[in-house]
Amino acid sequence: MTAAGSRVIIGAGLDRVDAPLKVTGGAQYPNDFDYPGMVHAALVRSTVAVGRILAIDAAEARAAAGVLAVITFENAMRLSRGPMTLLGPSPPAPLQNDRILHYGQHIAVVVAATAEQARHAASLVRVRYEDVEALLDIDDPAAPVVENPWRLDTERGDVAAGFAAADVVIDNTYTTPDNTNNPLGLMATVAIWHGDALTVHDSTQWPHNVRTSLATIFNVPESGIRVLAPYVGGAFGAGLRVWPHVILAVLAAREVQRPVKLVLTRPEMFTSVGHRPExxxxxxxxxxxxxxxxxxxxxxxxxxxxxxxxxxxxxxxxxxxxxxxxxxxxxxxxxxxxxxxxxxxxxxxxxxxxxxxxxxxxxxxxxxxxxxxxxxxxxxxxxxxxxxxxxxxxxxxxxxxxxxxxxxxxxxxxxxxxxxxxxxxxxxxxxxxxxxxQVPCQARASLNRDGSAFVRSAATDIGTGTYTVMTQLAAELLGLDTGRVRFDLGDSDMPYSPQAGGSGLTGALGNAVHVACRRLVREFLDLVADDAASPLRGARLDEVEVSDGRIHRAGAVGRGESYVDILARHGLEELGADGRSTPPLPEExxxxxxxxxxxxxxxxxxxxxxxxxxxxxxxxxxxxxxxxxxxxxxxxxxxxxxxxxxxxxxxxxxxxxxxxxxxxxxxxxxxxxxxxxxxxxxxxxxxxxxxxxxxxxxxxxxxxxxxxxxxxxxxxxxxxxxxxxxxxxxxxxxxx
CATH class of the missing domain: 3.30.365.10 (Aldehyde oxidase/xanthine dehydrogenase, molybdopterin binding domain)
Known part of the structure; x- marks a missing residue:
């Protein structure tokens, strides 16, 4: 099966399909969602880099105007650590003990009626710490060292002999500092419990990871969690892990039994969502x-x-x-x-x-x-x-x-x-x-009675153009104008997608969309396989082309029919197909x-x-x-x-x-x-x-x-x- 016709869809510099919503303010980012009765959370952060909390005095904060709860390690529910992921172990769950491991660590979360009230109350929490000297220097001989942490060290040939035989040898040291991800959009989470079911709007690059992690951390069924991230205000990798502030927003919502919004401040971004290591x-x-x-x-x-x-x-x-x-x-x-x-x-x-x-x-x-x-x-x-x-x-x-x-x-x-x-x-x-x-990915494609296609997967678009390129790809594979294709993403209820990161999403998702669209065309051919009224009767996938909303025999545009006619004749409102991509193996x-x-x-x-x-x-x-x-x-x-x-x-x-x-x-x-x-x-x-x-x-x-x-x-x-x-x-x- 190929796309026919002179129109160039793939490769063309198509304007972003999501641009009108973004430039008119119609695109909803996690921070834009509001719910009836929603309240706000603010963080209390450690002011020491290491030690233990000797005492927390939250009385003044609890008495402040609008405050609904102050949660610390003393009254927080017990949480499990998140699961192992494709990117390694989850960060530690917050508020589980009195240990301080770094400056800016989240040590309490305050919930109040407004964001201003929550931030003010957070400033009223008093903490007394054990005084311990921190390890902060990469050259500190007292710092624990992990050798070959990922078992990826390599060696081939005889390096010593190679240097001995070299005419010229250079040997120098290069250093790079910590850098901090600074996307324009502040990371935000909105959490709403419905009994044991949970809806989360989050600035994530990986909705399925958030769903799986929260299910493990809170010991609730994964099937009852829905994570939504249709638009993310940039990330540069900051949205790849389920960070403690996400867990705290969910924890706070469970504690007060109301929807909770937590938005990090810019200074909090520097200690909450990762950084490029030195x-x-x-x-x-x-x-x-x-x-x-x-x-x-x-x-x-x-x-x-x-x-x-x-x-x-x-x-x-x-x-x-x-x-x-x-x-x-x-x-x-x-x-x-x-x-x-x-x-x-x-x-x-x-x-x-x-x-x-x-x-x-x-x-x-x-x-x-x-x-x-x-x-x-x-x-x-x-x-x-x-x-x-x-x-x-x-x-x-x-x-x-x-x-x-x-x-x-x-x-x-x-x-x-x-x-x-x-x-x-x-x-x-x-x-x-x-x-x-590239890692496994899934997508689903369907064609409707009105001749439009709906393709979806639980991926995210962090500004890279995923909405647009997947619309183009599906349009070419189905022989439709791009205006007749809707591609949707950012919902964990959609087919599984890996993270938007590592330069791997377009490949994994594109291959899944490719499979889904080819299978969809094959579903139409199966539908008319014994249909005497169809010029496509008995046609195989490798014998047809698609263009202008129609399937036709290769090289013979007149010997075919439209998706709409096939659906109408068989009394169907839509036809759908699933696609799954798996990473290729070098040995195969x-x-x-x-x-x-x-x-x-x-x-x-x-x-x-x-x-x-x-x-x-x-x-x-x-x-x-x-x-x-x-x-x-x-x-x-x-x-x-x-x-x-x-x-x-x-x-x-x-x-x-x-x-x-x-x-x-x-x-x-x-x-x-x-x-x-x-x-x-x-x-x-x-x-x-x-x-x-x-x-x-x-x-x-x-x-x-x-x-x-x-x-x-x-x-x-x-x-x-x-x-x-x-x-x-x-x-x-x-x-x-």
Whole structure:
């Protein structure tokens, strides 16, 4: 079965189908929902980083105007810890004991008639703590260390022999700080109990995970829980876990037997919904004088909370990015008294790529070789670990096309050799990859008597364009105009979907929609299989095409009939079908599952007297497999690129070394790029549909950010001769 006709739906830059609702204020985010009798919750947070609560005095808070309840560990119901998920263990349930593990930990929740009353009452809760010294420094020898936390350390070949045989060896340490997810929308939860049934509106990237987790935590049937998230105000990974504030909103609603809304403040976002963990990475490269890599050793240490197991295999990128016979990667975690980390756009790769691509640039300088030539010379034509051919890999084309579009040939080889008047000019490059990720997913498609289609799955759209690209995909598969297709999501009562994260949703969901739509067409063919009145009688799926709301025999538009006529003749109001996608297995395909690849080319301009740095141009060339919508995909790369500029130049979550308090937990103090920091950007897509899945996508959510920090740092070195190995790059590092 194929789509017929000249209309181009897939790949076309269709405007977002959800845009009218968003720009007119009709899209309802979790914070927008109100219910009769709804009350509000506010959090009380720890003001110490470690210890125990010796006493809580909530008398004044309970007596305050409008207060319905003050819940602490002393009177909270006993909760179970959430389940193991695809992303690792759930964070600890709140208010279960008197232990304090980090500054800002939720130690009470106040419920009152209004949000203002709840916040005021929360300020009246008095707490006395045990005084204990906190572990806050990644280099603290007293901090517990977890070796090989995810059993993903790798080793191939003889690394020691490789370095011994190398003509050139570089060995340096690179550091990245905590960064904090700062979506525009504040994370919010509205919880309503109906007996033992529960409805939750939540700023989540994964409704089914919220449903499963709350069922486990509160020991209620999963079938009685409904989680709704049709619109989410951004997330960047902050909505991937069921955080304590979600549990507290549900707990509060159960306690007062009324609907409860809890909206985090911006400072609370810094301690409540994860962050990109700090890393210290030692990266050692060995190469021949001709530029062939002979040994790579990448050792990374990252931070994690005392009672958590966040998943950030920072060194993993070095195992698969280049062709090298001798490679070792090692990851460790250091437990500190910090809030639980979590995924932030480009997790693990965002940190690891900075070290790897900076080191590759340093090696090129040591060899007096063009950094582009060095990367091309060590291109991994097959998967370096498995030895299998890639399901797709256009990285070489990313390099060559990007160099042409950027004008890399104009780059002077010597650092400090390019100027524009008083300003130093630098060109930088980074190779980019992000692992392929796909998990099972389900969707349902139905066609109605009026000729419209309804396709749905419990996914979320965090601004990536899921509503739009799935509408396009279903329209093409069913031969309908996009205006005749409604795609819906964000409801845990819909078929199962994994999280919107890891650049895996479009692939998993797209493949499920693909199966559902093909099965739906087959259901119509089964319906007319013995129908003497149908020109499609006896037709198989591979013998038909779809277009203009009709099924017809391939190559013969006149020999077919419309969905509407088939339904009417058989007395049906609608016909539906379910689709399920399963992740492909490399051993079955005989191919290594490829993620996205890309190349980032950056021009910077630096005032040597003031240390003022401006990113002047960025060219991103991306192999994202089949691009379902070039407009939304381009927006993904642009947004990720801006995030990468933030990682490189601005973002640094500063923890006070004495108290554990985050010192810059506001938009006034935590710097992110603004319009003036965003340069001219060009995005080019190359490559072919990926062979591992029927839809052929690879996901582009993360790849836009990965590589930007290294490309900017490499451009800074080219402009100034100064090698910056710690992020963010600051003025004092650039004043010559």
């Amino acid at each position: 890393s210290v990475q030692r990266l050692k490269l060995g190469a021949t004088r001709a530029g062939d890599l002979v040994a790579v050793q990448h050792e990374a240490v990252s931070t994690v909370a005392m009672d958590d197991d966040d998943y950030e295999p920072v060194s993993q990128c070095s195992a698969v990015s280049y062709a090298c016979p001798n490679t070792r990667t090692r990851d460790r975690q250091v437990r500190l008294n910090i809030p639980c980390p979590g995924s932030m756009r480009g997790p693990a790769e965002g940190q690891g790529n900075f070290a790897l691509e900076s080191a590759i640039d340093e090696l090129a300088h040591e060899l007096a070789m063009d950094p582009l030539e060095l990367r091309l010379r060590n291109f991994a034509a097959e998967h370096p670990v498995s030895g299998l051919p890639w399901s797709s890999n256009a990285l070489r084309e990313c390099y060559t096309r990007g160099a042409e579009r950027f004008g890399w040939s104009r780059r002077g080889p010597e650092p400090g050799s390019m100027r524009d008047g008083h300003r130093l000019v630098g060109y930088g490059l980074a190779g980019v990859s992000y692992p392929g990720y 395909l005989g191919m290594a599952i490829a993620g996205a690849f890309g190349a980032k080319f950056v021009e910077v301009r630096i005032d040597p007297d003031l240390g003022l740095l401006r990113v002047a141009r960025v060219v991103s060339v991306i192999d994202g497999g089949r691009i379902l919508n070039e407009k939304t995909a381009t927006s993904q790369i642009i947004g990720g690129t801006v995030g990468g500029i933030g990682q490189a130049l601005f973002e640094d979550t500063v923890t006070d070394s004495g108290t554990g308090r985050i010192a810059n937990a506001t938009f006034g103090d935590y710097l992110v790029p603004v319009n003036a920091d965003v340069p001219d950007m060009e995005v080019v897509f190359v490559g072919e549909p990926d062979r591992a899945t029927p839809v052929g996508t690879k996901g582009v959510g993360e790849i836009g950010l990965v590589g930007m920090a290294a490309a900017i740092a490499n451009a800074v070195h080219h402009a100034t001769g100064r090698r910056v190995r710690s992020l963010p790059i600051t003025i004092d590092q650039l004043m010559l």
